Amino acid sequence: MALEAAGGPPEETLSLWKREQARLKAHVVDRDTEAWQRDPAFSGLQRVGGVDVSFVKGDSVRACASLVVLSFPELEVVYEESRMVSLTAPYVSGFLAFREVPFLLELVQQLREKEPGLMPQVLLVDGNGVLHHRGFGVACHLGVLTDLPCVGVAKKLLQVDGLENNALHKEKIRLLQTRGDSFPLLGDSGTVLGMALRSHDRSTRPLYISVGHRMSLEAAVRLTCCCCRFRIPEPVRQVHLLLCSRRSWESTDGVSVGLLSPWLRAGPSWWPHGHRRCGAPGCQVQALLPGQAGPLQGKADICSREHIRKSLGLPGPPTPRSPKAQRPVACPKGDSGESSALC
């Protein structure tokens, strides 16, 4: 307790972590290893996964780790699992993996045991891959440890190796006009560490894509773009939704209802109606309505035909954001222009 009270982990721990990163980094494969990765239409790719860990405000220990698997190219949820965990490591920039990866590994392992047929062929990871202080971000870390192809998808530029979110960078962003536009992130070291990608026509803010494991940067960018209905790629976005709903039901059973965001409390209109939720170990699958309370529990769940998902493609006015509605768009935006009101 009170480990990270003041200055985070001791220098000793950090250097241990650095050594581990250096050791594992040797196993990173930064090129395409699968046939589908080189195919123009990604034919052969059938399942894309997303993972993330979400936190409970006011609680530095409890968190929720989730894994979802989507069909490709339909992008429908075919598997989702989440579990409450107790974090052991604090967040330290450059060492995100030591905080999150152990739990993500467990989820992958669980899937491997229970539903090997649903194992994703690639994972989109919230965070960076080789675009990292030591070239070994969480996407590489998880990739090496699972031996799954992984892509780092970050929402903010990690300013390393001379990369800076400065005026020049912002100007380059401004030049990204339509979905799919991108520019390389060239570090002072002379290496291309990743790409800034405009993932959606209606979103100005780029994603920062970098290689995690067993995939080229080009394929990573192309795949990410293929997974974007909105700014955030569906696998990652679905994981966020799962985490959010999970948190809300968690809180109805617990103590932090008052800490929930108003968006969630209000019974968000963007919530997939009646979407099934999965919970923690030892529980049952539930049908949870927006804002509805549910027993705290959960278990692996296979939601193959999530026809409910279709609602995501329907006119569900999600975020009555700001007076930025310049465009009469025919598609529902859940999070495009903004940093997502979700999580």
Added chain:
DNA sequence: GCGACAG
């Protein structure tokens, strides 16, 4: 006027 550091 703040603080730079993925999540």
Added chain:
DNA sequence: ATCTTGTCGC
């Protein structure tokens, strides 16, 4: 990450 406000940039 979370919460929140509001629309840049030094």
